[in-house]
Amino acid sequence: MKGSTRISMLAAGVALATQGIAEDGMKEADTRHYVAPMFHVLQLDDDRDLSDDGLGGGLIYGRQLSDHWWWETEGAGYTMETGNNAGTDYYQYSLTTGLAYAFGDRRGFTPFVVGQIGGIHNDVVPDDDDGISLHANVGLGAVSGPLFDSGLKLRAEARYMYDDFDGITGTASEDEGGFNDWRFSVGLELPLGRTKTVEVEKIVYETREVEKVVEVTAADSDGDGIPDNRDKCPNTIAGGKVDGDGCLLTNQTITFNNIGFELDSAKITATSRPALERLVKGLKSQTNFNVEIAGHTDSTGSAEYNENLSDRRANAVREYLIEQGISAERLSAQGYGEVVPVASNETASGRAMNRRVEFRVSEQ
Template sequence: MGLYVDSDNDRGASEGRGIRGAYGRSVTSKWYWETDGFGTILETGDDTMLDFYQLGISTGLSWSLRGRDPAHWTPYLMGMVGATYNDAQPDSRDGIDLTLAAGAGAVTRSLFSNGIRLRAEVRYLYDTYASEQTDWHISAGIEIPLQGARVVERVVYVERVTEVAREVPVMVAIDDPDSDGDGVPDSRDLCPGTLPGARVDATGCIIESQTIALSNVAFELGSDRLTTSSRNALDNIAVSLQSQTDMSIEIAGHTDSQGSVDYNMNLSQQRANAVRQYLISQGVAEEQLTAKGYGPHEPVADNATVSGRAMNRRVEFRISR
């Protein structure tokens, strides 16, 4: 950059000219570090005296309002610290002195695709030379990015909104209960009142040849007398059987292996008969039901354990058509 100096009157020189070069890097988006050097000739205006010469170097920070955005002109402020070699008359006054500077400037937007910009600035320079001097440095020139300019393009996308009318299917919840709990809604259930626990087809009708264990049917210890809770369970079963009269059911009684085989065969038959008679008393057709005792011969668990024996003492419905 070209440099003009309005020097302190105490220097014995009125003005000067020179050049300044600088190198800088960004620290953040708006803060920059910069180091520069300059050389000037200060004119004494006296033909009998030699002009003064200065060589200086400084470093510092600058703050840019727009972060040196190459798409816009950008003002900035700066502060520098450095040293200047003053070559003056007489030679005894030569020396290196501390300098402090504060200034302001601006750079234009990028002029070309390579990012070159114009730059101008003014600095107020304090110099410890000869009992302290203050100068004004005014410079102008070009700023060249060493890695090319980073031009930010502003692209605006405009969305075109088009209203299109179309039919959208809507899922509507329909109250379609499953009264007998067989997994088939009442609207498609051709065989309502399914026996609890029975497997059914897609129409809600019981599938042939299946066995249902009546886990909620129990008897008093060592007898064929139904417990109160068992009668309540059989009441619900009776209602189901009355609505599906085309089924034939064998009521199968089973015991564990405790006691003699004859005793258990007799007890299982009595218990099967007790269930059959109770269902008949509740309105189930007599010809729809048969009863058979199997004693301990068809266990489903280990009779060596308490839990196994409890599982083996059971009543089953064996369904056929």
């Protein structure tokens, strides 16, 4: 009964500490945390003069501090066989906290080192020798990648355990002080999720106080509607339709009215360079598609002249892209002249819309 009461008190203490840490974590940005129930086997110091090794269990709470550093707090309880059938076994109850360094991001298989310090209560015979002493441990371990959609992982570790207890009558520790044990553990690690970043701005006007909550919006550098932290294809071609990963979809036509040429010429204007540089970045960022560069004109002039002019302009864009390092095998060029208008040639604005370059994207 005594052991059960102390385990309950220990579990309550760990739960309160965990709750306080979680509330404080709401002030952090993008923090991960987890709990890990563990099964322990103790290889005891020979100086304890006990008949067998110990068994126990514990609960670990971990919280991310940076990319590789984690803070862990553990509550644990152990039973140590005395071999005395007429007596009782020894019990230990510990609460420790410390740091773990992960050799990775803990999203897949990740080794780690850990070190903790705290206190341990030794419940021995006679009761007068019971006491709380300094307890420290250090060890190596590893955690697996997620096994299920819940993120459940396997965890295994080995630790050197130092117990500064010297109250057991008749043991070597009475003179030397402390015991040196080893602990081998397996268990499960269950993620608790991530905290949410919220900025709160207080505005004071006369005698009133107003709280304004500002949601932090993730950046979208290429303007394709997919935040940078989820965009697998940065620098997408402007105006193109993309999938959920931010990658350009094939079998679509992208129209450019900002690629211009000198009058009655295939020479690209200087003002068109920014648009062309963006195209180069997009083609280099994603290489799993081909492009037909289609040139179009308005109806000014003869149809034959316009077809020839649009063909020269389309090829001028193709040659520019090749000069910038885009594979010629991915690019083709075709002039369509005035035969595919998108607006009326009767107005100046309509003719301006018809003078355009199109990218017709297709699978390789």
